[in-house]
Amino acid sequence: MQDFRKQAAKHGVTLLSDGPCQFCGAGVEHGVAQCVSLFGELGAHLWREKDYAAAHLFSVDAYSLQHSEIAGRLNNHVHLLSLCLMLERGASSAMGTRKPAIEKFLALDRVWPSLEPPPAGARGSLTVAEIVATDLERRAEFARRWAESVWDAWQAHQPWVRRTLDRLLHD
Numbered sequence: 001m002q003d004f005r006k007q008a009a010k011h012g013v014t015l016l017s018d019g020p021c022q023f024c025g026a027g028v029e030h031g032v033a034q035c036v037s038l039f040g041e042l043g044a045h046l047w048r049e050k051d052y053a054a055a056h057l058f059s060v061d062a063y064s065l066q067h068s069e070i071a072g073r074l075n076n077h078v079h080l081l082s083l084c085l086m087l088e089r090g091a092s093s094a095m096g097t098r099k100p101a102i103e104k105f106l107a108l109d110r111v112w113p114s115l116e117p118p119p120a121g122a123r124g125s126l127t128v129a130e131i132v133a134t135d136l137e138r139r140a141e142f143a144r145r146w147a148e149s150v151w152d153a154w155q156a157h158q159p160w161v162r163r164t165l166d167r168l169l170h171d
Helices: 004-010 031-047 056-066 075-089 100-107 128-133 136-153 155-170
Strands: none
Touching: 004 031, 031 056, 031 128, 056 075, 056 128, 056 136, 075 100, 075 136, 075 155, 100 155, 128 136, 136 155
16 A cells, blocks of 8 residues: 555645544544554454455455545545455455456556545445454454445445446456
8 A cells, every 4th residue: 555644645635643533434543544554454464364364355445445535546446346346246355366357447548437435434334443353253254244334335336336347347
């Protein structure tokens, strides 16, 4: 992930350093910086937890879509396409599985529509804080639930995602 402070500045977003995360609403004490730190903790579990490693892309996509103001230009597009592939079309959620449709999308040199995020705090019912706090045995299951809740929150853009995937997969 790119430096979140630079990305926020680039997007004209002032980051709050105290209280809940201003983007996902996680009940943390030190704002988005603490969310970024918690997401880093999840990455550390990849090497120790085989079951979670098999579901890690759910977490990557959910986290990125909940914090889209601190991500790159095509963040929303790529992560929504990825969620649709996994949740609706059965693609793998394991880390290291790059989906050909996503690679094809990134290779296209086009102007893409703006996919504005839902209001802050309304981007899914789970956050990185709940996933980190979940028992190790249930973390993969909760990562999927997190992804499903974020996908549901972005329902306004789901028709575009499905149409785009259909074109990418059938061209």
